[in-house]
Amino acid sequence: NVVHEASGTGTGVLGDSKTLNTYVYNNTYYLFDTTKPMNGVIETFDNYGGQYSSLPGYYVTDSGNTFYSERQKAAVDAHYYAGEVFDYYYDTFGRVSYDNQGADIRSTVHYGSNYNNAAWTGNQMIYGDGDGSTFTYLSGADDIVAHELTHAVTDTTAELVYENQSGALNESFSDVFGFFVDSEDWLMGEDVYTPGTSGDALRSLSNPNAYNQPDHMDEYRNLPNTESGDWGGVHINSGIPNKAAYYTINSIGISKAEDIYYRALTVYLTPSSNFSSARQALIQSAQDLYGSQAANAVSNAWSNVGVN
Ligand code: ASN
Ligand code: ZN
Incomplete structure (x- = not known):
């Protein structure tokens, strides 16, 4: 039995370091979290500036389980804060993912070009990089991540x-x-x-x-x-x-x-x-x-x- 769950480290949008739930396969580490008390996973992708039609994009990977590069910062926070919001709903209300049935929580960063927004698409979260003056990488704010994931809760409830x-x-x-x-x-x-x-x-x-x-x-x-x-x-x-x-x-x-x-x-x-x-x-x-x-x-x- 091979263990795929791993504990990585990364740097967030604001330069802070954090621990990440990752997954290792063939010596490659993924922002893929199988540790939550559900069947689903929390997984984070990079769209390389692509648009809606190319979602979700590509898995964010690292050969050393150390997600420290500039490009990885937005992904680190999208992944980390999605886990934090999962924990909030689970610990506070016993809610298992946004649909209370353990759905996968998927995020894509580097969505679009200079995109000053983030959204729940009805299926996953997307985060723009911002234009650098109105916004920087939008996944860097945990209240924005919670806001978007709560749209998914609302869509499956009220x-x-x-x-x-x-x-x-x-x-x-x-x-x-x-x-x-x-x-x-x-x-x-x-x-x-x-x-x-x-x-x-x-x-x-x-x-x-x-x-x-x-x-x-x-x-x-x-x-x-x-x-x-x-x-x-x-x-x-x-x-x-x-x-x-x-x-x-x-x-x-x-x-x-x-x-x-x-x-x-x-x-x-x-x-x-x-x-x-x-x-x-x-x-x-x-x-x-x-x-x-x-x-x-x-x-x-x-x-x-x-x-x-
Ligand atoms: N950031 C916006 C929101 O979540 C995106 C939208 O207009 N739906 O409200
Ligand atoms: Zn909203």
Whole structure:
């Protein structure tokens, strides 16, 4: 019986070194993690600047199990943080991969050219390199990795339709679980956003207004349901449920709040849920798990952002 599991090392996007779950076959090491408590694997690919049609690309390999090169940095973090997000969902909720059935978690880095984005394609994650000024390699932020993988969780649970209020909730749940996975700050994406400027971020849960998002229904933006309208402002109006999450977490703490958010997403929310139904779903989840004091805190949080 040959043992293929190996423990490698690598350098991440921000220059930090980390330990990696790898796989050895014919003296070649792969970013291929078979150690998680599931049938599926976590595997990481490099697309060499290719586009959607050529996904997933090529396995990231190293002859010495030391992933230290510049080209490998984006892959190291995509692989490491996918494992971290798997562990978060498994340890916190007993969820086994995004579909709770042990699906493979696949990531591709070096997607496209100067691509300032990352995404869940419906099948896997993709990460651009950024253009070097707006973003550096997007997998270098664990909250971005958690955000994208949470889209996969949402797609296999509530299936919130990606437009208008249901889409803004889809976005918000990805930001909120991005916070739960790494709750050091209320910011999203700051680790890779504008590498030349410190202190800024893509979005903020505590102060959506700082990044051109509304934080109250009085500021709700009616945008067209088109790509240029951000599908009715899904990345804009998400500021409103994000601020409600901020109030909730401040009031009852992370540990209760994450249970309540997970229950709402997996039990109560539906594809067409709007902000008002999300408020109801979260109040009910809070009541189910922690009783009326928690339910009241959730209720107040949503009233504070003008959702009744
Ligand atoms: N980064 C974006 C997101 O996850 C990609 C998209 O627009 N779907 O929200
Ligand atoms: Zn998103």
